[in-house]
Amino acid sequence: MERITVQVxxxxxxxxxxxxxxxxxxxxxxFIQKRKVLIITEDNVNKHGYLDKLKYSLExxxxxxxxxxxxxxxxxxxxxxxxxxxxxxxxxxxxxxxxLIALGGGVIxxxxxxxxxxxxxxxxxxQVPTTFLAAIDSSVGGKTAVDITQGKNLVGAFHHPVxxxxxxxxxxxxxxxxxxxGCSELIKYAMIMNPKLLKELIEREQPLNKESxxxxxxxxxxVKMKRDIVLKDEFDQGLRQLLNFGHxxxxxxxxxxxxxxxxxxxxxxxxxxxTKMAVTQQLIHKxxxxxxxQLLSEYHLLSEKPSYTSDQLINIMLNDKKRRTHQMTTxxxxxxxxxxxxxxxxxxxxxxxxxxxxxxxxxxRY
Amino acid sequence: MERITVQVxxxxxxxxxxxxxxxxxxxxxxFIQKRKVLIITEDNVNKHGYLDKLKYSLExxxxxxxxxxxxxxxxxxxxxxxxxxxxxxxxxxxxxxxxLIALGGGVIxxxxxxxxxxxxxxxxxxQVPTTFLAAIDSSVGGKTAVDITQGKNLVGAFHHPVxxxxxxxxxxxxxxxxxxxGCSELIKYAMIMNPKLLKELIEREQPLNKESxxxxxxxxxxVKMKRDIVLKDEFDQGLRQLLNFGHxxxxxxxxxxxxxxxxxxxxxxxxxxxTKMAVTQQLIHKxxxxxxxQLLSEYHLLSEKPSYTSDQLINIMLNDKKRRTHQMTTxxxxxxxxxxxxxxxxxxxxxxxxxxxxxxxxxxRY
Ligand SMILES: NC(=O)c1ccc[n+]([C@@H]2O[C@H](COP(=O)([O-])OP(=O)(O)OC[C@H]3O[C@@H](n4cnc5c(N)ncnc54)[C@H](O)[C@@H]3O)[C@@H](O)[C@H]2O)c1
Ligand SMILES: NC(=O)c1ccc[n+]([C@@H]2O[C@H](COP(=O)([O-])OP(=O)(O)OC[C@H]3O[C@@H](n4cnc5c(N)ncnc54)[C@H](O)[C@@H]3O)[C@@H](O)[C@H]2O)c1
Ligand SMILES: [Zn+2]
Ligand SMILES: [Zn+2]
Numbered sequence: 001m002e003r004i005t006v007q008v009x010x011x012x013x014x015x016x017x018x019x020x021x022x023x024x025x026x027x028x029x030x031f032i033q034k035r036k037v038l039i040i041t042e043d044n045v046n047k048h049g050y051l052d053k054l055k056y057s058l059e060x061x062x063x064x065x066x067x068x069x070x071x072x073x074x075x076x077x078x079x080x081x082x083x084x085x086x087x088x089x090x091x092x093x094x095x096x097x098x099x100l101i102a103l104g105g106g107v108i109x110x111x112x113x114x115x116x117x118x119x120x121x122x123x124x125x126x127q128v129p130t131t132f133l134a135a136i137d138s139s140v141g142g143k144t145a146v147d148i149t150q151g152k153n154l155v156g157a158f159h160h161p162v163x164x165x166x167x168x169x170x171x172x173x174x175x176x177x178x179x180x181x182g183c184s185e186l187i188k189y190a191m192i193m194n195p196k197l198l199k200e201l202i203e204r205e206q207p208l209n210k211e212s213x214x215x216x217x218x219x220x221x222x223v224k225m226k227r228d229i230v231l232k233d234e235f236d237q238g239l240r241q242l243l244n245f246g247h248x249x250x251x252x253x254x255x256x257x258x259x260x261x262x263x264x265x266x267x268x269x270x271x272x273x274x275t276k277m278a279v280t281q282q283l284i285h286k287x288x289x290x291x292x293x294q295l296l297s298e299y300h301l302l303s304e305k306p307s308y309t310s311d312q313l314i315n316i317m318l319n320d321k322k323r324r325t326h327q328m329t330t331x332x333x334x335x336x337x338x339x340x341x342x343x344x345x346x347x348x349x350x351x352x353x354x355x356x357x358x359x360x361x362x363x364x365r366y
Numbered sequence: 367m368e369r370i371t372v373q374v375x376x377x378x379x380x381x382x383x384x385x386x387x388x389x390x391x392x393x394x395x396x397f398i399q400k401r402k403v404l405i406i407t408e409d410n411v412n413k414h415g416y417l418d419k420l421k422y423s424l425e426x427x428x429x430x431x432x433x434x435x436x437x438x439x440x441x442x443x444x445x446x447x448x449x450x451x452x453x454x455x456x457x458x459x460x461x462x463x464x465x466l467i468a469l470g471g472g473v474i475x476x477x478x479x480x481x482x483x484x485x486x487x488x489x490x491x492x493q494v495p496t497t498f499l500a501a502i503d504s505s506v507g508g509k510t511a512v513d514i515t516q517g518k519n520l521v522g523a524f525h526h527p528v529x530x531x532x533x534x535x536x537x538x539x540x541x542x543x544x545x546x547x548g549c550s551e552l553i554k555y556a557m558i559m560n561p562k563l564l565k566e567l568i569e570r571e572q573p574l575n576k577e578s579x580x581x582x583x584x585x586x587x588x589v590k591m592k593r594d595i596v597l598k599d600e601f602d603q604g605l606r607q608l609l610n611f612g613h614x615x616x617x618x619x620x621x622x623x624x625x626x627x628x629x630x631x632x633x634x635x636x637x638x639x640x641t642k643m644a645v646t647q648q649l650i651h652k653x654x655x656x657x658x659x660q661l662l663s664e665y666h667l668l669s670e671k672p673s674y675t676s677d678q679l680i681n682i683m684l685n686d687k688k689r690r691t692h693q694m695t696t697x698x699x700x701x702x703x704x705x706x707x708x709x710x711x712x713x714x715x716x717x718x719x720x721x722x723x724x725x726x727x728x729x730x731r732y
Binding site: 034063079083086087090091093097114117118119120121122143145148149150151154156157158236319324 | 400429445449452453456457459463480483484485486487488509511514515516517520521522523524602685690
């Protein structure tokens with residue numbers, strides 16, 4: 001079992017290990033005693049029995065415990081569900097002393113975190129991530145959000161949980177492609193600031209998988225990195241942009257494909273193209289690019305190059321930045337296991353990207 | 367013109383004076399230059415021409431300026447309007463650099479402040495209060511909220527404006543009873559921590575009215591008090607409860623009367639009953655009560671005693687506190703122009719209140 005403390009205004013712990021849910025009360029009792037608890041989850045998670053286990057462990061230790069299970073999927077991360085949960089809380093007379101538990105992946109985590117942040121101007125919530133991505137990324141950092149038809153994550157808040165309980169046993173029921181999507185973020189962490197982890201991933205005999213016994217240690221490494229970045233830039237005004245490595249293009253690909261390209265696959269292609277860009281600009285040696293491509297391939301993250309033109313993608317990437325500024329910040333590899341923020345002229349970026357995107361297919365064969 | 371700075375995380379100024387809107391650009395240019403601006407107001411305010419003046423002063427100094435005018439009234443402070451404004455912002459591609467302006471009373475201020483706090487996890491907003499209550503109370507302190515059917519202010523956030531521009535000329539169109547409601551909060555400030563102001567109010571030749579030339583100074587005094595309390599207790603965990611003087615009973619009266627008793631009148635009766643309670647408990651001399659009653663009468667704030675039983679009111683006041691605790695915090699006068707927080711047993715409170723409420727009619731004749 002690993003434990004890591006996040007020293008924000010109200011410090012909280014992230015506990016990582018196997019079968020933690022069965023003993024949830026051991027880690028959560030201080031947050032639920034004499035309190036009302038509402039667990040919010042979704043049907044894909046629920047059907048594997050995690051909700052039952054969690055309830056069973058907690059039910060004799062809180063004032064009362066209720067649950068709500070939503071349908072699965074990104075489409076549920078919306079304002080309607082925020083309102084639904086809020087009305088539920090108000091009807092059940094939840095006060096500022098009571099607590100929500102988010103049991104699920106990033107969708108449930110973001111939805112519940114945001115709702116907790118606005119009910120009575122903020123009540124406590126606990127994250128119990130059940131996807132690898134939620135474990136290493138969305139459950140850390142305090143960003144919460146929901147989507148509106150105009151775009152993803154356009155409405156949200158900064159609101160830290162009071163505890164994160166990360167039970168890696170829940171990953172066993174994860175579809176493989178969902179687990180791999182999480183690995184894209186893992187590779188991102190290694191690329192932006194962890195040469196040791198990057199080396200380990202490259203040299204591993206077997207790619208990490210949802211049964212790997214060292215999952216808790218790996219999650220611990222990632223969470224520690226994200227924590228350190230977040231602590232230096234809690235409200236997303238600089239350094240935190242490092243975490244966007246691969247994401248500018250990744251988001252554009254997700255959006256353009258109407259989310260047929262998954263987040264993990266989009267980010268993977270983003271990292272590939274931007275790493276190649278760094279090679280072209282002689283920021284790094286070609287070998288780093290070769291290793292990255294190999295790594296991404298092992299995790300089946302490199303999908304076919306889609307037929308979008310570079311113009312189409314640039315339009316999405318620049319959004320309407322051009323209206324107001326001449327520059328943007330890109331994240332580029334700088335060394336093995338290290339990225340840097342580069343402020344770059346919009347026109348230059350456009351030219352560089354065009355060239356890279358056209359050649360991309362060829363280079364993928366490395 | 368008065369100016370006061372609130373030293374929160376991102377410090378901001380409150381500017382108070384006459385005809386400020388006509389020169390709004392002078393005070394707001396740094397917040398609007400090269401930015402998109404959305405002014406949100408309501409029809410009662412709009413029809414007096416304040417929106418036109420504000421737009422006229424700002425329009426050549428920002429990237430572009432748009433407005434939205436809602437119907438007036440508390441019922442507009444709801445989640446539907448939050449969503450409406452958010453969709454408007456998203457459609458118009460507002461970014462984190464852009465800004466909202468709340469032009470109106472507490473309803474518009476609370477609604478716009480909350481919306482600004484969650485769009486893109488928080489964008490800037492400016493308060494331009496147009497009621498006396500908004501000037502001295504709701505526009506200061508960073509509390510924002512909207513109502514749901516289950517209750518008032520159940521959904522919200524802490525989000526400070528980047529500037530408050532308080533133009534006392536806008537009060538001239540205020541209905542007298544609305545202005546008087548604001549005076550109830552003024553008297554509250556004087557009672558809780560300002561003997562000098564309380565003395566001035568008592569000795570004034572003419573009651574303060576919406577044309578009084580010393581409005582800016584009075585507002586300055588109140589804002590300074592609220593600022594000082596808020597700075598010591600930004601997230602409402604202690605001292606800020608002083609501001610609730612008269613409000614426990616006030617809220618119960620509002621709720622029980624289905625808001626036929628206004629907030630100001632409810633609070634006035636609340637202050638009267640709780641001050642009488644302090645006399646009974648020999649915390650203060652009877653003269654303080656007499657002066658308060660006189661003052662409240664001058665501002666037409668003492669309505670008829672409604673026929674609710676003390677049990678009915680206690681049930682609302684205690685809500686379901688009894689389920690979980692034996693104590694509550696009350697705010698009681700302690701001296702002329704000074705209140706204190708008293709932690710008191712629920713049963714004792716119930717007995718004290720019962721007695722006071724039964725006798726209340728008699729004492730009103732002071
Ligand atoms: N807040 C942040 O900082 C942050 C960071 C990254 C991503 N996100 C958000 O996270 C979301 C993506 O997270 P995600 O990938 O976890 O999505 P998700 O919650 O939709 O989970 C992915 C899929 O796995 C299923 N699932 C979840 N747990 C399972 C389990 N234990 N067994 C079987 N199936 C399970 C879900 O039903 C879903 O189909 C996005 O909405 C994204 O915006 C937020
Ligand atoms: N955020 C806080 O800290 C805080 C503190 C106190 C009250 N509040 C909230 O403030 C609200 C009450 O504020 P309010 O009394 O300003 O209510 P309001 O905004 O509804 O204004 C009161 C009335 O005056 C009208 N009006 C406003 N400005 C006018 C003008 N210049 N000329 C003519 N008519 C005008 C309005 O249309 C309305 O009918 C409540 O929702 C309350 O919850 C918030
Ligand atoms: Zn990501
Ligand atoms: Zn009030």
